[in-house]
Amino acid sequence: MARGEAPTTVEAPFDDVTVGVANAVRELEEVTGRRLLDEAGKLIRPATDQEGVDVYVSTSSAGGGLQMLVMGVVRSMTAESAQRAALGAGAIVMDTICSNDRRLPYQQIQRIRQLRPDMILLAGGIDGGTVSHVAKLAELVRAARPTARLGMGYRLPLVYAGNRLAVPVVREILNGLVDIHEVENVRPVLEIENLGPARDAIHELFMEHVMAQAPGYDKLKTMTDAPIMPTPGAVGKLVEIVARERGISVLGVDIGGATTDVFSVFRGKFNRTVSANLGMSYSVGNVLTSAGYSNVARWGWVDLPEQEIRNRVKNKIIRPTTIPQLLEDLVIEQALAREALRLSLQQHKEFATTLKGVQMRRTVADAFAQTSSGQTLVNMMELDLIIGSGGVLSHAPLREQAALMMIDAFEPLGVTQLAVDSIFMMPHLGVLGELAPEAAMEVFWRDCLVPLGAVVAPAGRMKPGRVLLEARIEGAGEAPQHVVLRGGELLRVELPEGAEAKLVIEPARGMDVGAGRGRRLERRVWGGKVGIVFDGRGRPIQFASDFKQRREQLLAWARAIGALREG
Amino acid sequence: MAHAYTPGLLVRERAVIRKRRMLPIRGQVLVRTGDRVRAQQIVARAELPGNVQLVNIAHHLGIEPADVPAKLKVQVGERIQRGQPLAENVGLFGLFRSVVSSPCDGEVEAVSAVTGQLILREPNIPLELTAYLSGEVVDVIEDEGVELAAVGTIVQGILGVGGEKFGRLAVVVKSPTEELRPEDVPADAKGLILVGGQRASLSAYRVAAERGAVGVVVGSFDDADLSQILGYDLGIAITGGEDIPTTLILTEGFGRLAMAERTFALLKKLEGREASINGATQIRAGVIRPEIIVSSDEAVGELRQETITETRVGSLVRIIREPHFGTLARIKALPSEPVVIESGATVRVMVVELPDGREHILPRANVELIEL
Numbered sequence: 001m002a003r004g005e006a007p008t009t010v011e012a013p014f015d016d017v018t019v020g021v022a023n024a025v026r027e028l029e030e031v032t033g034r035r036l037l038d039e040a041g042k043l044i045r046p047a048t049d050q051e052g053v054d055v056y057v058s059t060s061s062a063g064g065g066l067q068m069l070v071m072g073v074v075r076s077m078t079a080e081s082a083q084r085a086a087l088g089a090g091a092i093v094m095d096t097i098c099s100n101d102r103r104l105p106y107q108q109i110q111r112i113r114q115l116r117p118d119m120i121l122l123a124g125g126i127d128g129g130t131v132s133h134v135a136k137l138a139e140l141v142r143a144a145r146p147t148a149r150l151g152m153g154y155r156l157p158l159v160y161a162g163n164r165l166a167v168p169v170v171r172e173i174l175n176g177l178v179d180i181h182e183v184e185n186v187r188p189v190l191e192i193e194n195l196g197p198a199r200d201a202i203h204e205l206f207m208e209h210v211m212a213q214a215p216g217y218d219k220l221k222t223m224t225d226a227p228i229m230p231t232p233g234a235v236g237k238l239v240e241i242v243a244r245e246r247g248i249s250v251l252g253v254d255i256g257g258a259t260t261d262v263f264s265v266f267r268g269k270f271n272r273t274v275s276a277n278l279g280m281s282y283s284v285g286n287v288l289t290s291a292g293y294s295n296v297a298r299w300g301w302v303d304l305p306e307q308e309i310r311n312r313v314k315n316k317i318i319r320p321t322t323i324p325q326l327l328e329d330l331v332i333e334q335a336l337a338r339e340a341l342r343l344s345l346q347q348h349k350e351f352a353t354t355l356k357g358v359q360m361r362r363t364v365a366d367a368f369a370q371t372s373s374g375q376t377l378v379n380m381m382e383l384d385l386i387i388g389s390g391g392v393l394s395h396a397p398l399r400e401q402a403a404l405m406m407i408d409a410f411e412p413l414g415v416t417q418l419a420v421d422s423i424f425m426m427p428h429l430g431v432l433g434e435l436a437p438e439a440a441m442e443v444f445w446r447d448c449l450v451p452l453g454a455v456v457a458p459a460g461r462m463k464p465g466r467v468l469l470e471a472r473i474e475g476a477g478e479a480p481q482h483v484v485l486r487g488g489e490l491l492r493v494e495l496p497e498g499a500e501a502k503l504v505i506e507p508a509r510g511m512d513v514g515a516g517r518g519r520r521l522e523r524r525v526w527g528g529k530v531g532i533v534f535d536g537r538g539r540p541i542q543f544a545s546d547f548k549q550r551r552e553q554l555l556a557w558a559r560a561i562g563a564l565r566e567g
Numbered sequence: 568m569a570h571a572y573t574p575g576l577l578v579r580e581r582a583v584i585r586k587r588r589m590l591p592i593r594g595q596v597l598v599r600t601g602d603r604v605r606a607q608q609i610v611a612r613a614e615l616p617g618n619v620q621l622v623n624i625a626h627h628l629g630i631e632p633a634d635v636p637a638k639l640k641v642q643v644g645e646r647i648q649r650g651q652p653l654a655e656n657v658g659l660f661g662l663f664r665s666v667v668s669s670p671c672d673g674e675v676e677a678v679s680a681v682t683g684q685l686i687l688r689e690p691n692i693p694l695e696l697t698a699y700l701s702g703e704v705v706d707v708i709e710d711e712g713v714e715l716a717a718v719g720t721i722v723q724g725i726l727g728v729g730g731e732k733f734g735r736l737a738v739v740v741k742s743p744t745e746e747l748r749p750e751d752v753p754a755d756a757k758g759l760i761l762v763g764g765q766r767a768s769l770s771a772y773r774v775a776a777e778r779g780a781v782g783v784v785v786g787s788f789d790d791a792d793l794s795q796i797l798g799y800d801l802g803i804a805i806t807g808g809e810d811i812p813t814t815l816i817l818t819e820g821f822g823r824l825a826m827a828e829r830t831f832a833l834l835k836k837l838e839g840r841e842a843s844i845n846g847a848t849q850i851r852a853g854v855i856r857p858e859i860i861v862s863s864d865e866a867v868g869e870l871r872q873e874t875i876t877e878t879r880v881g882s883l884v885r886i887i888r889e890p891h892f893g894t895l896a897r898i899k900a901l902p903s904e905p906v907v908i909e910s911g912a913t914v915r916v917m918v919v920e921l922p923d924g925r926e927h928i929l930p931r932a933n934v935e936l937i938e939l
Contacts, residue, residue, distance in 0.1 A: 105619075106618060109621075132632065132681055136682045136684065139682060140621075142686070143619040143676070143686050143688075277803060283803045285800070285801055285802045285804075286802030286803055288802075307791060310790045310791065310821075311790050311821035311822040314790045314801065314821040315822070318725050318726045318820055318821075318848075319888065321932050322930075323888075325890065325929055326909050326910060327911070329889060329910065330911065330912070397911030
């Protein structure tokens with residue numbers, strides 16, 4: 001497994017993305033000692049024993065990614081389905097306009113005019129339903145006469161995925177103004193969501209229109225063996241494949257400089273959200289604002305005045321490429337990362353729900369359980385695997401710090417495996433998965449993921465010092481190990497990478513680790529850089545209110561898991 | 568690789584400055600290639616399409632959308648005035664007459680028999696684009712805008728708020744380490760761009776604004792004070808659209824950071840000169856920094872400029888993160904092997920000499936290059 005990288009050459013003086021691609025491939029040649037490019041700088045194909053490649057795939061986030069405007073009739077129904085389709089395709093949703101978004105038509109029109117998206121997705125209505133609502137939305141577009149972000153001369157693509165009956169009307173209203181592409185309805189009937197066709201159309205148009213504006217793209221297109229995909233769309237594909245192949249629930253998170261992407265598959269349903277202004281450099285000031293100072297400060301054991309911390313955070317947004325040199329700066333950065341991750345998951349939970357507005361046949365049991373439509377699919381107790389990606393997690397000075405950040409931010413319940421993406425290879429494997437799923441999976445499990453281990457966290461009322469669970473671990477050493485977890489504690493048992501252990505957990509009365517309150521659970525877990533972590537800190541995690549006590553508490557947790565470099 | 572790529576902020580006394588001034592939509596360019604223009608001169612003009620009003624005729628008259636066209640008293644394309652009847656429904660025997668009047672002046676753009684709506688467009692909004700930079704028109708992009716060039720001084724800041732302004736530079740403190748206090752602001756600051764040193768307090772900025780200053784340029788500012796000016800907390804560094812009368816430009820950052828000596832000395836030298844400033848900042852791909860520009864009358868001609876993008880042993884750098892934030896230092900070594908730093912991270916580093924002669928090791932990412 002090897003990696004080569006090179007700065008983009010999309011801008012002057014090169015104006016050709018393929019120059020950068022060739023530079024990166026050259027670095028790969030140096031690292032591997034294998035010749036990949038011919039004299040003309042072209043990839044050698046087909047591969048032989050000594051040289052060349054079998055397959056070349058590419059993803060792109062050129063020009064800040066795919067920026068879309070989404071429109072639908074009812075916010076919680078067709079607009080939400082359309083939003084899911086756009087996000088699933090890897091887009092950044094700039095705004096969602098719908099009939100009931102509390103804005104007046106002139107405000108909606110002004111907004112559409114301001115945005116300059118790469119593409120519009122227009123949905124609305126079930127097939128055969130009322131035409132006038134979606135026609136009104138089309139009229140908003142017509143009145144706004146939106147222009148595309150890139151290139152003055154080309155017509156803005158609009159994907160229409162609404163009521164089939166309204167197609168002629170929408171065509172008539174928008175004729176000559178935008179480039180209309182009709183696909184199947186994202187919500188043909190209320191009970192069914194049909195996102196595939198809209199997602200595929202978005203991918204296709206992204207290639208044809210948006211990417212076509214990037215210099216050198218035409219050349220790149222001829223080089224790839226599979227269509228070029230927006231980078232987050234490709235990560236989503238991979239997360240879907242992983243969940244399907246293993247039959248597990250997966251939560252993937254990619255925390256970048258400007259945004260945080262969250263991907264999940266629960267009960268076979270894939271969802272992606274982008275928290276557009278939660279990131280670790282460009283938008284880290286927003287993390288502080290959104291989370292509130294006290295929420296960030298609760299994770300920090302450094303004793304600095306609030307104003308000093310605020311100024312340092314703001315200095316990071318204006319010098320985004322700097323890295324923490326002092327330990328105190330690292331502590332602040334990792335505190336911010338916890339909050340960015342926590343808020344991103346919160347947004348994801350609110351979005352990844354069962355379909356809203358659906359009439360459900362309810363049994364008496366359902367009525368007692370108070371289940372309704374629009375419930376979140378994200379169930380932390382059901383979750384099997386969390387994959388973390390992005391600089392602050394993948395390049396944390398210690399893997400233990402990455403594990404602790406994810407446990408603190410996501411507060412998993414029951415038994416959950418943890419891993420980080422070592423070199424941000426997930427997007428490429430997502431595209432490769434389209435061509436050669438088996439190969440993609442093999443590389444993913446063997447080389448892409450860095451397993452950190454597993455976390456065991458009981459749900460239930462935590463009292464400090466009270467025994468929450470007892471566990472027997474078979475396979476983590478010569479003899480089985482016995483663990484007693486008390487309220488407020490964090491414990492670590494080493495289980496190296498590649499090793500597997502059997503966990504037999506006996507939760508105390510009222511505590512649940514996945515089999516029900518007080519019920520014993522047996523589970524196989526795999527090891528990693530951290531091993532098995534037992535988390536008895538409660539959900540939500542309970543902090544001491546006094547700074548000095550909290551500082552001791554945080555240091556104790558960090559030491560217990562090995563997240564503090566001693567000396 | 569014995570160098571690191573670390574572009575710094577531009578602080579140049581004699582530079583070729585180029586600006587593209589583009590209309591948001593097609594319009595009319597008023598100057599020609601070769602013309603000399605002044606900063607406040609209008610170089611292009613356009614008409615933004617007016618606001619749109621949707622009038623739901625079917626709803627107001629209580630009729631079916633399909634019946635709307637028959638009830639209209641205006642036609643598509645027709646100019647209309649506020650209060651003018653747009654549609655009328657007359658009941659049996661001419662009784663129960665209901666009328667829908669126009670909410671605005673403008674034009675009828677479209678009518679829909681599906682939604683029963685009438686789309687009215689208000690009159691176009693004229694938009695005038697100034698040159699911003701005093702200099703020469705070097706290119707005209709037909710109907711869209713112009714490219715200007717001038718030889719002059721350019722100082723880039725790290726962050727600004729507020730848009731394009733034009734005024735006279737006034738340095739009101741004695742040294743780059745001095746704070747700009749309310750009492751330093753001249754009684755009549757109308758049209759002035761005040762240059763302070765280390766930082767300005769919130770009260771000093773407010774006094775400057777009250778007394779008519781169009782700009783304040785200082786080394787640093789407190790984050791809490793900036794929130795007071797904006798009325799919100801700055802979450803991401805994308806600015807320029809703030810509706811404030813006094814543009815604020817920081818040359819160093821947040822906290823208490825002295826203005827770089829070279830920047831201060833250059834601005835001091837330009838005291839009393841007319842300057843164009845812009846607080847617009849965009850720290851994302853396609854970075855935009857706030858700027859202070861003073862054009863000269865020198866012809867652009869063949870002046871060539873090279874941008875230094877490499878740091879080498881002997882180069883002067885500014886440290887841009889704690890510890891020693893803001894300090895100038897000289898590179899002594901660029902070891903190729905990564906080193907473990909205090910935070911525990913393993914990174915590529917440089918060894919620098921601090922002004923007091925001590926050696927300091929820091930990540931390569933934490934410096935910016937200073938051009939000489």
